[in-house]
Amino acid sequence: MSTFMGTVRNHFDAVANHVLGQLAEGEAATLNLSAEDTLYVRFNANRVRQNTDVQQMGLSLQLQSQGRTVEQSCTLGGLQEADQALLTDVLNACRAEVQVLDVDPNQVPIVNHGSSSEEFPGDLVAPQNLVPAILESAAGCDLAGLYAGGVVIRANRNSAGQSHWFATESFFLDYSLYDGPKAAKGSYAGARWDAQQWAANIARTRDLLGKLKRPTVNVQPGQYRTYLAPRAFADVLGMMGWNALSAAAWKQGRSPFKKLVEREAKFSLLLSFGENFGLALTPRFNSLGEVSDSQLPLMEAGELRSLLVNSRTAKEYGLTGNAAGEGEAPRSLDVACGTLAEADILKAIGTGLYLSNVHYLNWSDPVSARVTGMTRYACFWVENGEIVGPINDLRWDESLYDALGTKLLALTNWADIDPACETYYTRALGGSRVPGALVEGWTFTL
Numbered sequence: 001m002s003t004f005m006g007t008v009r010n011h012f013d014a015v016a017n018h019v020l021g022q023l024a025e026g027e028a029a030t031l032n033l034s035a036e037d038t039l040y041v042r043f044n045a046n047r048v049r050q051n052t053d054v055q056q057m058g059l060s061l062q063l064q065s066q067g068r069t070v071e072q073s074c075t076l077g078g079l080q081e082a083d084q085a086l087l088t089d090v091l092n093a094c095r096a097e098v099q100v101l102d103v104d105p106n107q108v109p110i111v112n113h114g115s116s117s118e119e120f121p122g123d124l125v126a127p128q129n130l131v132p133a134i135l136e137s138a139a140g141c142d143l144a145g146l147y148a149g150g151v152v153i154r155a156n157r158n159s160a161g162q163s164h165w166f167a168t169e170s171f172f173l174d175y176s177l178y179d180g181p182k183a184a185k186g187s188y189a190g191a192r193w194d195a196q197q198w199a200a201n202i203a204r205t206r207d208l209l210g211k212l213k214r215p216t217v218n219v220q221p222g223q224y225r226t227y228l229a230p231r232a233f234a235d236v237l238g239m240m241g242w243n244a245l246s247a248a249a250w251k252q253g254r255s256p257f258k259k260l261v262e263r264e265a266k267f268s269l270l271l272s273f274g275e276n277f278g279l280a281l282t283p284r285f286n287s288l289g290e291v292s293d294s295q296l297p298l299m300e301a302g303e304l305r306s307l308l309v310n311s312r313t314a315k316e317y318g319l320t321g322n323a324a325g326e327g328e329a330p331r332s333l334d335v336a337c338g339t340l341a342e343a344d345i346l347k348a349i350g351t352g353l354y355l356s357n358v359h360y361l362n363w364s365d366p367v368s369a370r371v372t373g374m375t376r377y378a379c380f381w382v383e384n385g386e387i388v389g390p391i392n393d394l395r396w397d398e399s400l401y402d403a404l405g406t407k408l409l410a411l412t413n414w415a416d417i418d419p420a421c422e423t424y425y426t427r428a429l430g431g432s433r434v435p436g437a438l439v440e441g442w443t444f445t446l
Contacts, residue, residue, distance in 0.1 A: 009167075019091055027064070029064070029158065029159045034057070035155075036427050037055045040054060045144070046142060048131055059076055060072070070101060113290050113291060118166050124193055138202055143176070144178065146423070147173045148172055150171075151167060152429055170189070179213065183377055215389050222443075224441070230436050233435070241327070246328035255366075272335070274334060277294050281417075308325075333431075337413050351382060355375055369400040379393075396444045409439060417432075
């Protein structure tokens with residue numbers, strides 16, 4: 001077990017016991033811990049641009065009193081006496097704030113949702129060996145990117161006796177290979193560094209970069225058979241986290257999947273997905289300490305099985321909760337594979353487009369679940385099952401009712417992990433496992 005894991009666990013228990021022991025009659029509290037011990041290394045021009053080690057612990061305290069709820073956060077320093085004094089100050093600040101709030105009619109009471117403990121140790125490259133492990137396979141390339149690897153922790157305690165602990169040791173390498181202004185993007189992530197897998201990964205990205213040297217094809221707006229590689233398809237499916245699968249958004253009339261929920265529309269029989277916490281990308285418990293099932297089916301063979309429902313939504317609208325997070329977005333989405341083999345992708349496209357990445361996604365018409373975005377990085381025009389050349393960036397605009405419905409032709413027989421790569425304030429958890437998708441008549445507008 002990582003020394004950092006043990007140190008943080010002992011420290012969290014000590015400060016939690018201290019502050020929870022100070023609660024007065026009629027008060028209840030929940031504590032949520034976020035901690036990391038991460039090595040960050042930025043690369044540019046196949047050289048190290050910046051590297052740093054980050055150890056940090058952040059804690060939020062939610063206080064319930066007199067039918068009101070208030071939450072405040074702080075950064076722990078790691079010294080027990082100082083952090084206990086700090087949390088006493090935070091608790092008193094919450095007590096002062098709760099006096100001026102209105103009663104919350106949909107307050108979810110703090111109760112004991114049980115206890116859990118999960119740790120997923122990894123096998124990462126030793127820090128002193130990391131740079132050569134990455135750059136030797138990238139020799140001769142103009143590589144730019146970010147490596148982040150180490151321990152990430154989430155923990156939860158409350159005054160009703162609840163206790164949850166989640167710790168994982170993993171890494172991601174989010175990178176691009178450049179040829180002047182052109183770039184091919186790749187990523188490599190997991191819990192165990194494998195030199196052969198990394199070499200194969202960057203070799204695929206090199207191959208895409210080489211194809212970018214071919215003459216650019218001027219593709220006109222229109223509808224084309226289009227293959228979305230797993231990273232591109234993951235970004236498209238990521239829009240489901242923007243209200244589409246939220247029970248609150250549906251009840252409030254904001255859900256792009258309203259027709260799907262109310263059985264006015266279906267998706268393709270090829271499409272099945274759900275939450276899979278067995279991927280070890282994020283803890284099963286949410287900020288309330290509610291524990292989700294290991295697997296939560298959301299869609300099976302094109303039919304919606306469940307929306308994501310947190311306890312506040314359940315109380316407000318008389319629904320049954322399923323331990324969803326506060327934002328009611330997928331945390332560990334797992335999409336079932338299909339039958340399309342990698343060797344058959346270009347043949348299956350025939351004449352059309354191969355998209356390795358997309359970006360700038362947004363709802364263009366939420367009522368019809370219409371999404372707009374741009375192509376990005378290594379995207380190609382394909383004719384007669386052969387890549388002709390790269391394309392200029394194109395704006396696309398497509399309804400998910402169509403793209404995930406009658407237009408969905410095939411899914412690949414393998415899937416890639418697409419981990420959360422956000423590092424604002426702290427290293428994010430979560431992500432998805434998604435196959436590639438072949439879609440008929442994907443609509444390009446500009």
